Amino acid sequence: MTPTYDVAIVGGGIIGLAHAWTAVKAGLKVALFERHARATGASIRNFGFITVTGQQRGDFHALAMRTRNIWLEAAEQAGIAIEQRGLYISARYAESEDVLRAFLDTEMGAGCRLLTSAETPFLAKGQRAVLHSPHDIRVESRTAIPKLTAWLSERADLFYGVTVTGVDSGRLATSMGEMRAERIIVCPGDDLTGLFTDRIKARNVSRSQLQMMRLVSPGFRLPGAVMSDLSLIRYLGYADLPEAVALKARLEAEHAAQLANGVHLIVVQSADGSLVVGDSHHYHDAPEPFTSEAVDQLILDEYRAVLGSPPPVIERWSGTYATSTDQLFLIDQPLPDVRLVVATCGAGASTAFGIAERTFQSF
Ligand SMILES: Cc1cc2nc3c(=O)[nH]c(=O)nc-3n(C[C@H](O)[C@H](O)[C@H](O)COP(=O)(O)OP(=O)(O)OC[C@H]3O[C@@H](n4cnc5c(N)ncnc54)[C@H](O)[C@@H]3O)c2cc1C
Structure with a gap:
């Protein structure tokens, strides 16, 4: 019998991890799928600079401030040092x-x-x-992301080295077989040729x-x-x-x-x-x-x-x-129970937790 999760998340970068954090904090049963054995994308390669100052005035600035506050909480709980x-x-x-x-x-x-x-x-x-x-604060991404992942691994099922090849209502096709979840959140980073390619292209990413x-x-x-x-x-x-x-x-x-x-x-x-x-x-x-x-x-x-x-x-x-020149981030709705979430500017680490809260509000 395939296990059924409350939420399945595709992608182990900071956007996926922030969604997993938010879901775990809400007491949900969470699965996360990452195709690589560990995160190796933008979330590891960045400055780890959680930037509030200079973000676009208004909503995006507030999103960054909210994210900074959650980073402080996450850092304390997951043992992540605030370097600066x-x-x-x-x-x-x-x-x-x-x-x-x-x-x-x-x-x-x-x-x-x-x-x-x-x-x-x-x-x-x-x-x-x-x-x-x-x-503004700074974390060392190459150690902070693994520490956040380790914290989550004690509270959620994390499947590393598993690629999600298809998403439909309530179901994910993965390289380890079919998985089920009531809600699915796809956080593919800059993978423009994988899941929901047409929708990503339509948003000029x-x-x-x-x-x-x-x-x-x-x-x-x-x-x-x-x-x-x-x-x-x-x-x-x-x-x-x-x-x-x-x-x-x-x-x-x-x-x-x-x-x-x-x-x-x-x-x-x-x-x-x-x-x-x-x-x-x-x-x-x-x-x-x-x-x-x-x-x-x-x-x-x-x-x-x-x-x-x-x-x-x-x-x-x-x-x-x-x-993208069209938006700073997108929370798209391919299906009523599926979201596609992409930070479409260079501030994903600075806005991930705030974006995740918005995603859950959108269901
Ligand atoms: C050099 C650099 C410096 C930056 N500096 C900063 C900074 O200081 N502050 C800041 O806020 N932002 C910064 N950014 C931007 C920030 O790093 C990104 O916005 C953010 O990391 C994006 O996170 P993500 O989770 O969407 O993407 P990623 O980190 O790329 O993660 C996406 C993950 O999804 C996985 N995946 C995709 N499709 C599938 C699938 N079908 N099945 C399984 N897994 C899948 C990928 O393998 C990948 O690990 C920087 C970016 C770069 C490149």
Whole structure:
């Protein structure tokens, strides 16, 4: 007799895990299916930067704040360390400072403030203004995701190395046979050619590929994550402000190569002092197998301008996530008891738990 679950979840990335967490917390009988022996996708390759500051104003910002709060709860229960708290956004251009000041004047700026250079000795000379936000946190994804998975494995049935090949009302066809569940939630990440391909294509979803590096410890602790001018035209909480128009024009004139490669700067620090530094953005459905040294150098150029001479690189990798210009995330309803959930921007780790709550509200 095939077991019947209250909820079956497809995908062991952070979106699938957040749905499993929400279901377990609601006392439901949960099964989760992940095709790989362990998660190896975007959720492992990312910065682990749970970003509230700069998310799109309104609902998405609130979703990130909610997710940050649940991450804190999940971290405590699953034994996940919060590696860093807070964000420093450094601006070296007058136009960037205008954006930061305009941001501070919105409700999104609550709790944030501009710092003096005496408060930011870790930054290179030449920074004009620095905004500090206390809202953001950082986890080490490559250990946090396995720890969250281990916590769930004691409370739900997790099937790793099992591919789901078909979903119908109440039933999943899997590589280990048919499984049954009253509700099915498909969280396939950027798998655009698997389940519900037509529905994913209809929502104009493609893939973004990012290059990332780990640098040896610079010999000092960063008090929080660091971002810079280039981020202010990428994150919609800043980029949608009228003041960002002038900044965009300046960056297009003075940083054309970085913008052409979707480069902006995020620097976070791990427990051993090493730094995770990125990133770039290239859009295509088939990821490029080979990373570009020229693109890495564009990222390191921005690092140099903000934090000084970069320490040696000890790891390089790339990752992909689902992206769309139509929406930031989707909760689609292929069948009354089935949901297709995709984070379609580079903020899935920052919004996963909030999205999961919305999914369960949608049944
Ligand atoms: C380099 C990089 C840096 C990033 N940095 C950040 C960051 O700092 N903060 C942030 O918020 N976001 C960040 N993002 C985005 C974030 O990582 C993603 O939005 C998020 O991880 C997506 O989670 P997911 O679970 O949808 O996808 P994934 O992590 O890709 O997981 C999907 C899983 O589903 C499985 N799967 C798919 N189909 C099936 C099937 N049919 N049967 C079984 N299993 C299946 C796959 O094997 C995969 O493991 C970054 C992304 C990248 C690539």
